[in-house]
Amino acid sequence: MQAQDYTKRKHLTIFTKNDKPYFRVQINKNKLGLRVDKTFSHYEQATEFLEACLNKISQKSVKTLLDIESREIQFIQSYLSEPPLAEYKKIYIKRYIEPKYKEYEDDKQQKNRLKLRQRDSFLSKLKIIMSTKFKHTIPNDWTLSKAIYKPKEEKTLAELKPKDVTIDDVNELVLVFKNQNLKPSTISDYISKMSVFWKKLGHIDEDLKPLVNQNPFLMFDKELISNGTKRFKKRTFRFTKEKLRQLVGVIRNNGNPEFRAIIHLMVKLGLRRSEAVLLEKSQFIETPVPHLYIQSKNTERIVYLNKGVMRFIKPFIKENEERLFKYKLLGFSGSFDKPLNKFGINQHSLRKHYVSTQVDLIGLNNSILLAQVLGLSTPRSIEKLKNTIAEPQNQILNQNDLLNRIGHSNSRQTFEHYYSPQEMVK
Secondary structure (H helix, E strand, O other), rough: OOOOOOEOOOEEEEEEEEEEEEEEEEEEEEOEEEEEEEOOHHHHHHHHHHHHOOHHHHHHHHHHHHHHHHHHHHHHHHHHHOOOOHHHHHHHHHHHHHHHHHOOOOOHHHHHHHHHHHHHHHHHHHHHHHHOOOOEEEEOOOOOOOOOOEEEEEOOOOOOHHOOOHHHHHHHHHHHHHOOOOHHHHHHHHHHHHHHHHHHHHHOOHHHHHOOOOOOHHHHHHHHHHOOOOOOOOOOOOOOOHHHHHHHHHHHHOOOHHHHHHHHHHHEEEOOHHHHOEEEEHHHOOOOOEEEEEOOOOEEEEOOOOOOHHHHHHHOOOOOOOEEOOOOOOHHHHHHHHHHHHHOOHHHHHHHHHHHHHHHHOOOOOHHHHHHOOOOOOHHHHHHHOOOOOOOOOOOOOOOOOOOOOOOOOOHHHHHHHOOHHHHHO
């Protein structure tokens, strides 16, 4: 039907667009507070709505309908122009997390299962911090000091727009986690993962680049995490003769040669449990210098091998199998944890012992050991002296080589977590 075929009515305009008729209802009654400007694609819908507008009884319902519709339109426009963090999280996962683990989707391989567990753990932590409710401060123009009163409402980070997230919000979130009796290390881990996500916002949306430099997950009150909680940054560990006897006893009682081999590599090379259990023959390079290529977490390092270790490893390298050991990661963990934990030995104990003995080989001429001897809390002040004083020529390794062997590029992390001087364990 053409536009001229429809009955003309007051407040109803009929027009054609792309050979299709449309029906526009326009009413402006200031006295009644009724303002309408709606377009319909069907004549019957337009006339029915027009009748409702002109009917005094139905006018109230029309006003309510228009008011709701207006709020919905405003909400949609606001959501599209400034979406909440939940939308950015979806993009972040799709752009940065899913591609990172795509090559590990075949969960039949043990190393892939480990990676997928790491992915699931990360996503779980991100979900927790984004969905945890806290008291969000509502912006206001009151003259009252914020120290006296701040109006708040329960929100989650997922609901907030990036511009609305403040340092105070992060502080409140930390307090919520503390009330849930989470460990300080767990809270720090949550905040750290959220900080990494925040740094990507500028790449996801260019308009948010100014916000990235004002990262509330870096600027919050860090004392809130540990305040009132005793926290030991490091626990010393060195194998004494008694501890070594206990370790040897557990190995003998197990009777599995692969179990002995894995622990041997953890002690002699400082490998993490997952690194040793999931070793593959492609990781071994014999020329020009025998070494082991390790890719763990988000880093990589080279572990140099002497002739004794190479002779020990070679019988476990099989021509038709990529992996050296048949152990599954969880299976080895059960065999390791149950007999050794009662002696105060865990997977970090073996690595700590290795790192400590390696540091001793270097001598006092490096910032890690010198800071320990001087009782400094961090080696940074020592590192500032680098290249300003003469360094000895008889070091077995320089500090960068040491840190690479240990697997941390951060000297402070190595110093606080792994190194234990011999005197502390006598």
